[in-house]
Amino acid sequence: MNANTPSVLARIDADLDQSLTRLFDLIRIPSISTDPAYKGDCARAAEWLSTELAGLGFEASVRPTEGHPMVVAHSKAATSGPHVLFYGHYDVQPVDPLDLWTAPPFEPSLITTEDGTRAISGRGSGDDKGQFMTFVEACRAWKAVAGSLPVNVTILLEGEEESGSPSLKPFLAANRQELSADIALVCDTSMWDRQTPAITTMLRGLVGEEVEITAASRDLHSGLYGSAARNPIHLLAAILAGLRDESGRITLPGFYDGVPELPAELKDQWQRLPFEEKAFLGEVGLSVPAGEAGRSVLEQLWARPTCEINGIIGGYTGEGFKTVIPAKASAKVSFRLVGEQDPDKIRDAFRSYIRSRLPADCQVSFKEHGGSPAISLPVDGALLGRARRALDEEWGKETALVGSGGSIPVVGDFKRLLGMDSLMIGFGQNDDRIHSPNEKYDLASFHHGIRSWARILGAFATA
Numbered sequence: 267m268n269a270n271t272p273s274v275l276a277r278i279d280a281d282l283d284q285s286l287t288r289l290f291d292l293i294r295i296p297s298i299s300t301d302p303a304y305k306g307d308c309a310r311a312a313e314w315l316s317t318e319l320a321g322l323g324f325e326a327s328v329r330p331t332e333g334h335p336m337v338v339a340h341s342k343a344a345t346s347g348p349h350v351l352f353y354g355h356y357d358v359q360p361v362d363p364l365d366l367w368t369a370p371p372f373e374p375s376l377i378t379t380e381d382g383t384r385a386i387s388g389r390g391s392g393d394d395k396g397q398f399m400t401f402v403e404a405c406r407a408w409k410a411v412a413g414s415l416p417v418n419v420t421i422l423l424e425g426e427e428e429s430g431s432p433s434l435k436p437f438l439a440a441n442r443q444e445l446s447a448d449i450a451l452v453c454d455t456s457m458w459d460r461q462t463p464a465i466t467t468m469l470r471g472l473v474g475e476e477v478e479i480t481a482a483s484r485d486l487h488s489g490l491y492g493s494a495a496r497n498p499i500h501l502l503a504a505i506l507a508g509l510r511d512e513s514g515r516i517t518l519p520g521f522y523d524g525v526p527e528l529p530a531e532l533k534d535q536w537q538r539l540p541f542e543e544k545a546f547l548g549e550v551g552l553s554v555p556a557g558e559a560g561r562s563v564l565e566q567l568w569a570r571p572t573c574e575i576n577g578i579i580g581g582y583t584g585e586g587f588k589t590v591i592p593a594k595a596s597a598k599v600s601f602r603l604v605g606e607q608d609p610d611k612i613r614d615a616f617r618s619y620i621r622s623r624l625p626a627d628c629q630v631s632f633k634e635h636g637g638s639p640a641i642s643l644p645v646d647g648a649l650l651g652r653a654r655r656a657l658d659e660e661w662g663k664e665t666a667l668v669g670s671g672g673s674i675p676v677v678g679d680f681k682r683l684l685g686m687d688s689l690m691i692g693f694g695q696n697d698d699r700i701h702s703p704n705e706k707y708d709l710a711s712f713h714h715g716i717r718s719w720a721r722i723l724g725a726f727a728t729a
């Protein structure tokens with residue numbers, strides 16, 4: 267262990283209340299990136315973070331982009347060691363449906379959940395403000411105790427992750443020199459369970475598409491036109507239903523190109539992870555598996571592609587009843603990708619599939635919502651080994667190497683644009699309800715997350 271680490275850990279324990287106060291201040295800023303109404307709040311969150319990092323002695327700045335700004339901060343170590351680029355996102359998901367929240371989403375507090383776990387509540391607590399602040403607070407403790415960080419650190423905080431990171435690629439490309447490091451650290455993933463830390467080495471990719479079908483030139487009375495005029499909701503529903511067959515396979519031609527079978531070794535390793543398929547669905551009130559037949563749930567989530575309809579819009583949805591044939595219907599659809607599946611090809615296949623089923627008097631338009639291939643990281647790097655041992659020590663349990671069904675497109679961009687691998691270490695829990703009402707972050711995740719990063723930074727500096 268690094269000679270300074272014990273004092274840094276003691277400092278973290280003593281400062282926990284203040285760390286929480288700072289996190290609460292950040293959560294109070296409603297930095298919802300996807301809704302233009304919150305543009306000013308996104309800018310405010312970036313300013314808040316830049317000021318906070320400058321206060322810690324980082325050379326920090328808010329960097330404008332075409333969308334929401336980036337925050338970039340540099341800190342030079344006293345000694346030479348590896349240089350790490352830490353990434354997090356300060357933007358959060360929209361809060362709807364608001365009526366399902368038991369407390370206002372941007373008024374954080376410490377709560378005790380049904381099973382007695384203490385947690386921080388609020389939108390962004392678990393994704394990603396509470397998570398990335400563990401790293402910032404670890405830096406604070408290191409600076410307070412040792413005067414400087416044990417390794418060179420650059421911090422990059424983005425404000426558009428939840429809306430597909432449109433400004434990120436150009437920003438990385440334009441600032442390649444400034445942002446390149448030996449490795450990227452990302453704190454935006456989950457633990458295996460409350461006791462077991464995890465390093466995520468595989469993520470699924472993502473293709474997001476919005477499709478709008480237009481039929482008649484205006485909304486019609488469904489009694490006066492029904493059965494003669496095309497109903498775009500029926501059409502859209504039928505087309506979308508055809509995307510999957512009864513066994514759960516996606517029907518788009520070429521969709522499975524580049525989907526590998528799981529190597530026997532990995533299959534074995536995953537089978538040994540203690541995982542209760544029944545409890546996994548049970549926890550969210552379900553009991554009937556809906557995935558591809560003949561595959562375990564972990565394989566379905568981590569190693570198989572999927573297509574999900576995330577939203578569907580059309581017709582009259584207000585109070586009461588209205589007999590209408592709407593002129594338009596639209597849907598938001600996403601595909602999770604694995605292996606070598608190519609996002610561009612899948613987008614093309616989706617669009618051709620829809621166009622090929624469109625009657626001659628209907629129109630379709632598409633809007634792209636991001637695309638990124640799946641990610642698979644090396645598991646034998648020296649820094650990964652050090653991080654793994656530091657996590658083992660902090661949590662008193664062996665760190666699990668896991669996959670994840672979620673997507674963090676920046677990890678692929680770090681590799682392709684900056685030639686950097688990433689180390690994905692997060693402290694989220696399955697029941698954090700990220701993206702949902704009543705999002706939370708365990709107090710233990712926050713506290714031991716800070717301690718974990720403090721140990722990892724120390725371990726990186728030790729030869």
Ligand code: BES
Pocket residue numbers: 393394427428429430431454455456472636670671672673674675694
């Ligand atoms: N942090 C999540 C992804 C995540 C969560 C990965 C838990 C592993 C474990 C991230 O903020 C997220 O929500 N990503 C989006 C993609 C984005 C392009 C909208 C996703 O996965 O849907």
Ligand code: MN
Pocket residue numbers: 355393394427454
């Ligand atoms: Mn996230």
Ligand code: MN
Pocket residue numbers: 359393428700701
């Ligand atoms: Mn998210």
